[in-house]
Amino acid sequence: MPAENPSTAALTAEIHAWEAAGASSAEALSTWVGARLAAHEAALAALLSVEGLRTADNSLRFYDLAIEQLNLAGAQAGVLNSVAADKAVRDQAQQEARRVAQAGSALSLNRPVYEALTAIDLNGASPATRHYIQRTLLGYRLAGVDKDEVIRGNLQRLNERATRLSLEFSRNIQEGAKMIEAAPSELDGLPEDYLARHPPDTEGRVLLSTDQPEMQPVMTFAASAALRERMFLAYNTRAYPANKEILEALLATRQEIASVLGFRSWADLATADQMMGSAANVRAFLAKLNEASLDGASREHKSILAFARRRQPGLEAIDSASRAYWFEQFRRSAFDFDSQSVRPYFPYSQVEAGVLSTAARLFNVEFHRSNTPAWHPAVSVFEVLDGGRHVGRFYLDMHPREGKDKWFSAAPIVTGVHGRVLPEAALICNFPGGEVGEPGLLQYNDVVTFFHEFGHLMHAILGGETEWAGISGFAAEGDFIEVPSQMLEEFFRDEKLIQAFARHYQTGETLPSETIKKMKLAGAFGRADWVRTQLYYTTLSLDLHDRDPSGLDLDRITKQLHEALQPWTWVEGNRMYTSFGHLTGYSSNYYTYAFDKVIALDFFAQFDSKDLLGCDAGSRYRKTVLEQGGSKPGRQMVRDFLGRDEEFRAFSSWLNEEFEEEAINFKILLI
Numbered sequence: 001m002p003a004e005n006p007s008t009a010a011l012t013a014e015i016h017a018w019e020a021a022g023a024s025s026a027e028a029l030s031t032w033v034g035a036r037l038a039a040h041e042a043a044l045a046a047l048l049s050v051e052g053l054r055t056a057d058n059s060l061r062f063y064d065l066a067i068e069q070l071n072l073a074g075a076q077a078g079v080l081n082s083v084a085a086d087k088a089v090r091d092q093a094q095q096e097a098r099r100v101a102q103a104g105s106a107l108s109l110n111r112p113v114y115e116a117l118t119a120i121d122l123n124g125a126s127p128a129t130r131h132y133i134q135r136t137l138l139g140y141r142l143a144g145v146d147k148d149e150v151i152r153g154n155l156q157r158l159n160e161r162a163t164r165l166s167l168e169f170s171r172n173i174q175e176g177a178k179m180i181e182a183a184p185s186e187l188d189g190l191p192e193d194y195l196a197r198h199p200p201d202t203e204g205r206v207l208l209s210t211d212q213p214e215m216q217p218v219m220t221f222a223a224s225a226a227l228r229e230r231m232f233l234a235y236n237t238r239a240y241p242a243n244k245e246i247l248e249a250l251l252a253t254r255q256e257i258a259s260v261l262g263f264r265s266w267a268d269l270a271t272a273d274q275m276m277g278s279a280a281n282v283r284a285f286l287a288k289l290n291e292a293s294l295d296g297a298s299r300e301h302k303s304i305l306a307f308a309r310r311r312q313p314g315l316e317a318i319d320s321a322s323r324a325y326w327f328e329q330f331r332r333s334a335f336d337f338d339s340q341s342v343r344p345y346f347p348y349s350q351v352e353a354g355v356l357s358t359a360a361r362l363f364n365v366e367f368h369r370s371n372t373p374a375w376h377p378a379v380s381v382f383e384v385l386d387g388g389r390h391v392g393r394f395y396l397d398m399h400p401r402e403g404k405d406k407w408f409s410a411a412p413i414v415t416g417v418h419g420r421v422l423p424e425a426a427l428i429c430n431f432p433g434g435e436v437g438e439p440g441l442l443q444y445n446d447v448v449t450f451f452h453e454f455g456h457l458m459h460a461i462l463g464g465e466t467e468w469a470g471i472s473g474f475a476a477e478g479d480f481i482e483v484p485s486q487m488l489e490e491f492f493r494d495e496k497l498i499q500a501f502a503r504h505y506q507t508g509e510t511l512p513s514e515t516i517k518k519m520k521l522a523g524a525f526g527r528a529d530w531v532r533t534q535l536y537y538t539t540l541s542l543d544l545h546d547r548d549p550s551g552l553d554l555d556r557i558t559k560q561l562h563e564a565l566q567p568w569t570w571v572e573g574n575r576m577y578t579s580f581g582h583l584t585g586y587s588s589n590y591y592t593y594a595f596d597k598v599i600a601l602d603f604f605a606q607f608d609s610k611d612l613l614g615c616d617a618g619s620r621y622r623k624t625v626l627e628q629g630g631s632k633p634g635r636q637m638v639r640d641f642l643g644r645d646e647e648f649r650a651f652s653s654w655l656n657e658e659f660e661e662e663a664i665n666f667k668i669l670l671i
């Protein structure tokens with residue numbers, strides 16, 4: 001690969017992998033990533049060749065260009081691994097993602113680069129620049145850059161192994177769809193449009209896949225307990241047994257990395273540069289979470305069990321495979337609310353328009369449809385304008401497709417740099433709809449998910465005008481990253497905002513206020529249970545990484561924790577740990593969701609509930625939090641916006657929210 005001149009112009013050329021010469025071929029992708037990595041190397045060489053006094057301007061600049069190229073290559077290899085239509089391109093993208101991760105791992109142990117950054121004179125540097133350098137140097141020390149050469153070589157091999165195992169683990173989940181057979185009679189309770197999409201075959205069987213849009217309605221609505229259990233087991237074993245061995249190897253590799261670096265456990269290492277700071281702090285947080293949610297969750301479980309026993313005398317207990325179903329039945333009955341009844345008010349295209357217009361008003365920006373080509377014709381592209389100024393671009397790839405990642409996520413495409421590179425990001429989701437003539441009716445939770453992912457997207461875009469690529473967009477601590485997403489979710493509880501877009505797809509009728517009240521009440525019921533589920537996942541993610549994993553029995557620990565933290569009966573044969581995809585990205589730090597929920601709710605409480613979009617909290621939040629990207633510590637952003645540290649108060653009242661008199665009226669229906 002010929003070395004490129006690390007000038008700004010050369011480095012920002014060819015910003016989209018899918019537009020590279022030869023477009024969608026695996027070979028073109030490889031060439032494109034190769035060019036980014038060559039530019040990365042060239043920038044590092046330029047950094048090392050600086051003579052005399054090192055300054056941010058003559059040294060950090062080259063380091064940051066190297067990071068920019070690495071981010072670009074890593075982001076797009078990652079996205080194409082999830083979305084490319086051609087399997088050959090996805091396979092290639094996976095290999096390229098590995099190549100980029102290897103370059104990242106090599107950089108994290110590059111002693112000359114570390115020494116060059118250490119030598120930078122910080123006199124007169126901006127606070128963001130200081131923070132960037134200090135955080136980068138901490139990262140270097142946590143990677144083991146100060147160890148001798150043999151140990152560094154060993155660490156590099158271990159990091160590469162961990163990356164390879166993580167990618168295989170995710171890929172097995174992504175491609176591990178299973179099919180189950182159902183008799184038509186077992187589909188009782190499922191919505192009409194679902195039944196219409198799944199007619200019996202010539203032998204009278206209905207085939208259902210474990211993909212989200214086929215799985216979720218079965219778990220929520222199918223009256224047949226046998227069908228729910230088959231679907232639950234198929235879904236939770238879709239990457240079993242392959243991922244069991246991979247996870248064991250991954251945990252062993254991570255523990256070895258931690259030991260080599262002098263940490264007791266991977267969890268201590270993985271939290272050292274986070275807001276949380278240590279595994280012990282995570283445990284202290286989990287104890288608070290346990291205390292805050294125990295009574296509420298127990299009340300919820302008792303109500304559901306008593307209800308289910310009235311419906312089905314002789315029922316002893318409710319297992320995990322039936323939890324969602326009984327929750328749904330209970331909500332319908334107790335709150336006179338059927339979540340099916342609101343789906344016609346949430347056709348995909350209206351929800352999209354509603355989420356976009358809410359965000360546009362909240363953050364005072366405009367979104368315009370764009371002709372910029374994406375990786376697939378099904379993707380819509382939008383340009384983001386702020387007072388007429390072009391500040392970013394995003395891609396919405398929102399419906400399932402053969403071979404596409406089955407999850408819901410926001411991903412960076414290009415990390416922005418002030419005045420030089422426009423930030424770009426994408427949502428990769430699997431909402432119903434997308435086919436001609438199919439309205440794509442969303443469930444309540446789907447709409448919440450849309451707001452959530454859009455919160456991430458706005459963080460990537462509005463945080464994309466920082467001074468350096470390395471502190472742009474999502475670059476805050478990993479355990480701050482779910483604050484903007486969970487904050488935006490809360491906006492879906494506002495009646496005025498909901499009514500601005502929730503209109504019946506056939507009649508045009510606005511979703512009635514009465515229904516919204518019931519929907520919110522029904523939605524509030526089950527929050528404590530949700531927190532317990534988070535507590536279970538979080539404790540599992542921590543426990544797997546906070547001990548010596550040799551001899552660890554994954555099946556046993558998964559079941560034990562479930563029994564300790566969940567009121568629902570364990571389903572034998574559940575191998576959820578093989579499809580718990582967050583174990584690769586979050587590793588021990590899945591606590592992020594619950595921790596950030598506490599912060600997000602405290603943030604949301606700063607908004608005027610009577611005028612969410614009109615009050616000044618939106619612009620303050622944009623400025624003190626989103627626009628900062630990673631240019632200051634998360635702790636500082638919390639203090640800048642709240643004027644203090646986060647507290648549990650808003651979280652606790654959210655957890656025990658009662659809609660006063662309405663709640664009393666609706667509860668009468670329980671009897």
Ligand SMILES: [Zn+2]
Nearest residue numbers: 452456482485
């Ligand atoms: Zn999220």
